[in-house]
Amino acid sequence: xxxEPPKAPPSQEPQYPPAPVAYPHHLGPxxxxxxxxxxxxxxxxxxxxxxxxxxxxxPPGFMxxxxxxxxxxxPAAQTQPYSPPPNxxxxxxxxxxxxxxxxxxxxxCAQACKRCDENRPCERCIKxxxxxxCIDGQRKERKKGIKRGPYKRKNKMSGGEGGSPSFAEAPAxxxxxxxxxxxxxxxxxxxxxxxxxxxxxxxxxxxxxxGGEPFYPLYYPPHAFLPPPPxxxxxxxxxxxxxxxxxxxxxxxxGPYPPFPYPGFMHGPPPPHLQQPPQPQPQPIPPPASVxxxxxxPVTVDPAGAAKPASANGSDVSTAxxxxxxxxxxxxxKKRGRGAKNGAEPKAKKAKRGSGKGSKDDDAGAxxxxxxxxx
DNA sequence: GATTTCGGACGATAAACTGA
DNA sequence: CAGTTTATCGTCCGAAATCA
Numbered sequence: 001x002x003x004e005p006p007k008a009p010p011s012q013e014p015q016y017p018p019a020p021v022a023y024p025h026h027l028g029p030x031x032x033x034x035x036x037x038x039x040x041x042x043x044x045x046x047x048x049x050x051x052x053x054x055x056x057x058x059p060p061g062f063m064x065x066x067x068x069x070x071x072x073x074x075p076a077a078q079t080q081p082y083s084p085p086p087n088x089x090x091x092x093x094x095x096x097x098x099x100x101x102x103x104x105x106x107x108x109c110a111q112a113c114k115r116c117d118e119n120r121p122c123e124r125c126i127k128x129x130x131x132x133x134c135i136d137g138q139r140k141e142r143k144k145g146i147k148r149g150p151y152k153r154k155n156k157m158s159g160g161e162g163g164s165p166s167f168a169e170a171p172a173x174x175x176x177x178x179x180x181x182x183x184x185x186x187x188x189x190x191x192x193x194x195x196x197x198x199x200x201x202x203x204x205x206x207x208x209x210x211g212g213e214p215f216y217p218l219y220y221p222p223h224a225f226l227p228p229p230p231x232x233x234x235x236x237x238x239x240x241x242x243x244x245x246x247x248x249x250x251x252x253x254x255g256p257y258p259p260f261p262y263p264g265f266m267h268g269p270p271p272p273h274l275q276q277p278p279q280p281q282p283q284p285i286p287p288p289a290s291v292x293x294x295x296x297x298p299v300t301v302d303p304a305g306a307a308k309p310a311s312a313n314g315s316d317v318s319t320a321x322x323x324x325x326x327x328x329x330x331x332x333x334k335k336r337g338r339g340a341k342n343g344a345e346p347k348a349k350k351a352k353r354g355s356g357k358g359s360k361d362d363d364a365g366a367x368x369x370x371x372x373x374x375x
Numbered sequence: 376g377a378t379t380t381c382g383g384a385c386g387a388t389a390a391a392c393t394g395a
Numbered sequence: 396c397a398g399t400t401t402a403t404c405g406t407c408c409g410a411a412a413t414c415a
Contacts, residue, residue, distance in 0.1 A: 098385085098386070099384090099385060099386065099406080099407075099408080100386080100406095101385085101386055101387070101405075101406045101407075102405095102406075102407095103387090103405095103406095104405085104406090105405075105406060105407080109406085109407085110405075110406075110407090112378095112379075112380080112381090112407090113380080113381065113382090113406075113407055113408080114379095114406090114407065114408090115406080115407055115408085116406080116407085128378090137405090139404080139405075140403095140404070140405090142388080142389055142390070142402090142403060142404070143390085143402090143403070143404095144389090144390065144391095145390090145391095146390075146391080146402075146403090147391080148390090148391055148392070148400090148401065148402075149392095149401095150392075150393085151391085151392055151393070151399070151400045151401070152400080153393080153394095153399080153400080376414100376415090377413100377414080377415080378412100378413080378414070378415095379411100379412080379413070379414085380410100380411080380412070380413085381409100381410095381411090381412100382408105382409100382410095382411105383407100383408090383409100384406105384407090384408075384409100385405100385406085385407085385408090386404105386405085386406075386407100387403100387404090387405080387406095388402100388403090388404090388405100389401105389402090389403085389404100390400100390401085390402080390403095391399100391400080391401080391402090392398100392399080392400070392401090393397100393398085393399075393400090394396100394397095394398090394399095395396090395397090395398100
């Protein structure tokens with residue numbers, strides 16, 4: 001895998017988009033596009049018409065309309081698994097590298113739930129002068145013969161050989177909840193905002209468009225859009241310390257067509273079946289913290305089952321696998337009731353794995369008792 | 376402030392399934 | 396049988412508790 005920073009686009013991509021993407025400065029660097037792809041575009045191509053033909057430096061087939069502020073599009077066909085370039089400056093929530101684990105932690109580290117390394121004695125054991133007891137533990141054998149139900153196949157988007165789902169699949173992990181629809185948590189950091197954006201985009205299943213290549217709309221929370229910092233010494237319109245009132249902004253519906261309620265947005269009338277009654281002006285959206293309040297009634301144009309309500313609040317709809325990712329982090333502060341460890345509690349240590357993710361594997365702890373479910 | 380505890384997120388991977 | 400999906404098990408993050 002040669003995942004390299006998209007910033008130096010392949011030859012076929014001249015200088016579009018121009019310069020550093022204008023991106024809400026307080027959000028940090030703009031999220032990277034998948035390798036070899038164009039960065040997200042918070043603005044229309046230099047020339048819509050020519051963009052359509054791939055002229056003027058704009059990629060062919062790129063968007064031909066002007067997105068409202070706060071909306072980005074990403075060509076569906078180009079999606080690939082996202083992997084942030086090394087040493088990128090992507091916000092941590094986005095760029096967080098996968099945690100690497102040693103194959104086997106020493107018994108000491110394992111017991112302490114601390115990071116170990118391959119060496120023996122490991123660094124930690126040396127540090128604490130317990131090098132002599134730094135030995136590998138023993139892995140337990142995986143259970144066999146456990147029957148499972150039929151698998152649900154993931155819908156292979158666009159059948160593309162890339163095979164993998166949208167790039168957005170990746171980092172949803174932290175805090176989709178930030179500005180996602182219901183009961184979401186208050187916004188926190190720019191980083192999580194970015195993550196949220198990706199998470200949301202993930203919900204729009206490709207191929208849902210009637211014929212044409214769908215674009216993934218990526219919505220930015222209103223507060224994300226502030227003028228870039230002044231570069232020439234002049235005062236920026238409104239991003240100084242005073243936390244300017246975010247420009248009012250509508251949430252749009254996902255779908256194969258660009259959201260039309262935006263003035264000066266569409267080149268033509270929306271297709272009949274998408275026509276909507278005149279939308280009342282969006283209510284002024286409250287400050288960031290409550291951005292979450294007004295979720296887009298995500299469906300309407302929504303084809304098939306494409307969009308699930310962005311149930312950010314943990315319910316992590318989607319696949320079972322994601323389980324933890326979606327669920328846990330949601331409110332950032334996982335409060336834990338530290339059990340009152342009464343003095344010298346023998347290190348029987350947690351009946352391993354009994355707790356957290358569902359007691360499904362309670363058996364593990366139960367060591368003695370063979371897996372409950374296995375019948 | 377350093378160290379210990381430990382809940383739970385996350386990574387790795389083997390076993391069960393599936394489709395060709 | 397190769398590829399995919401899922402369950403299981405291990406690692407270790409990170410916050411609270413405790414110690415010195």
